[in-house]
Amino acid sequence: MPSVPDFVRVVDSHTEGEPTRVVIEGWPAPRGATMSERRDDLRENFDHLRRAVVCEPRGHDAIVGALLTPPVNADSAAGIIFFNNGTYLGMCGHGLIGVVRTLEYLGRLSPGKARFDTPVGTVCAELSADGSVTIENIASYLHARDVSVDVPGYGTVVGDIAWGGNWFFITHSELVPVEMSRERELNRFTQAIQDAIRAQGITGADNGDIDHIEISAAPSRADADCRNYVLCSGGVYDRSPCGTGTSAKMASLHARGELALGERWHQEGMAGGLFTGWVSEGINGTLTPHVKGTAFVTGEATLRFDASDPFRLGIPVAVNVSA
Numbered sequence: 001m002p003s004v005p006d007f008v009r010v011v012d013s014h015t016e017g018e019p020t021r022v023v024i025e026g027w028p029a030p031r032g033a034t035m036s037e038r039r040d041d042l043r044e045n046f047d048h049l050r051r052a053v054v055c056e057p058r059g060h061d062a063i064v065g066a067l068l069t070p071p072v073n074a075d076s077a078a079g080i081i082f083f084n085n086g087t088y089l090g091m092c093g094h095g096l097i098g099v100v101r102t103l104e105y106l107g108r109l110s111p112g113k114a115r116f117d118t119p120v121g122t123v124c125a126e127l128s129a130d131g132s133v134t135i136e137n138i139a140s141y142l143h144a145r146d147v148s149v150d151v152p153g154y155g156t157v158v159g160d161i162a163w164g165g166n167w168f169f170i171t172h173s174e175l176v177p178v179e180m181s182r183e184r185e186l187n188r189f190t191q192a193i194q195d196a197i198r199a200q201g202i203t204g205a206d207n208g209d210i211d212h213i214e215i216s217a218a219p220s221r222a223d224a225d226c227r228n229y230v231l232c233s234g235g236v237y238d239r240s241p242c243g244t245g246t247s248a249k250m251a252s253l254h255a256r257g258e259l260a261l262g263e264r265w266h267q268e269g270m271a272g273g274l275f276t277g278w279v280s281e282g283i284n285g286t287l288t289p290h291v292k293g294t295a296f297v298t299g300e301a302t303l304r305f306d307a308s309d310p311f312r313l314g315i316p317v318a319v320n321v322s323a
């Protein structure tokens with residue numbers, strides 16, 4: 001039987017509608033000199049805690065968890081490992097905004113810039129006096145343009161493969177309208193795209209699993225350029241406009257000559273929230289995405305794990321996650 005702490009303390013927030021649960025006490029420190037080693041240690045030795053903390057009955061499918069660790073770089077404020085109901089994330093944009101507001105709430109961060117180490121690199125976040133947070137994400141890029149995927153039941157879907165801290169397949173397909181009332185159909189459609197991508201051996205660089213599917217559509221808000229539906233790696237949609245998805249989208253637009261350096265891009269999420277983004281030149285010709293949004297702390301809790309509770313490790317969910 002895996003070892004389980006008696007309790008884990010968490011602070012919950014939402015960023016433009018998408019929930020983040022930051023673990024602040026009770027979870028044993030993962031081992032490793034790098035953030036990816038620590039993420040692998042979590043996967044191998046503490047995966048039961050991932051499920052116990054974010055899955056039902058203590059959580060739900062949409063929650064993204066964030067485990068804080070000591071930083072690996074001397075000038076970073078903390079390390080962060082993001083995880084969800086099914087797996088671990090490279091980076092998480094809405095999650096980082098939630099972490100920053102949580103640290104402010106706990107009195108550990110004041111307005112200004114701070115750096116954070118993640119398994120895919122070090123990112124920066126600036127907390128403004130009005131509570132908004134602007135993240136400077138890791139270098140993002142378009143990996144492959146106009147990739148055709150044969151999706152059983154739907155036909156050929158064409159999209160770009162782009163990196164924004166996670167791998168995205170971004171399509172404009174109008175086969176299912178991007179509207180909340182069509183969420184179940186959108187979920188089936190994007191799951192079918194993901195299955196087809198995996199079955200056809202389509203990957204990101206270094207065989208990276210494309211575990212986020214993004215459909216771009218016309219916005220419903222007058223101040224937005226685009227509205228997206230993002231199927232996340234845990235099999236549910238992102239309620240926010242998705243920070244890594246906005247980064248990948250802007251990298252794709254920039255590579256196509258449709259978004260200039262510094263030009264503002266306003267991305268609307270399914271719940272109606274908005275991220276404002278832009279790209280700047282990074283080091284060695286890379287592209288740095290910036291994404292601004294707002295998060296609110298919604299609660300704090302002590303999760304208890306009673307040894308006699310048959311569901312203390314969470315209810316396993318059927319998630320379409322690749323090995």
Ligand code: PYC
Binds near residue numbers: 018064091094095238
């Ligand atoms: O904001 O990057 C993001 C994100 C990824 C998955 C859910 N949210």
